[in-house]
Amino acid sequence: MKIKRNIVKRLTAGILTGAVNGLFGGGGGMVAVPLLNGIAGYTDKQAHATAIFVIAPVCAASALVYIINGYAAADVIIPAAVGSVAGGLVGAYFLNSFPKAVINYIFIAVMFAAGVRMLF
Secondary structure (H helix, E strand, C coil): HHHHHHHHHHHHHHHHHHHHHHHHCHHHHHHHHHHHHCCCCHHHHHHHHHHHHHHHHHHHHHHHHHCCCCCCCCCCCCCHHHHHHHHHHHHHHHHHHHHHHHHHHHHHHHHHHHHHHCCC
């Protein structure tokens, strides 16, 4: 019964993450990390790493829908995707170089900056 409950929790976290990413064109990782911490009981680094892995196909699916519906142009998405992949590789390489608290503060700063940016 506990295994089934864990699967339902993780599926719920996935649905919420995908819905946020699809609605806003991104941001699923911002939701996934706290959900993976709270619902799945992952450590911070596990949650960040898992969120990245989970968000990649979600972003690809969202981008495809946006392109099909004419909301985004492939000439913008392709260079941004290449840059994001390069940045992701660099970030993942250095993940173990930083203490947990530093990773959390960086994550909080990015979330805060994104929120402030959306206000203005």
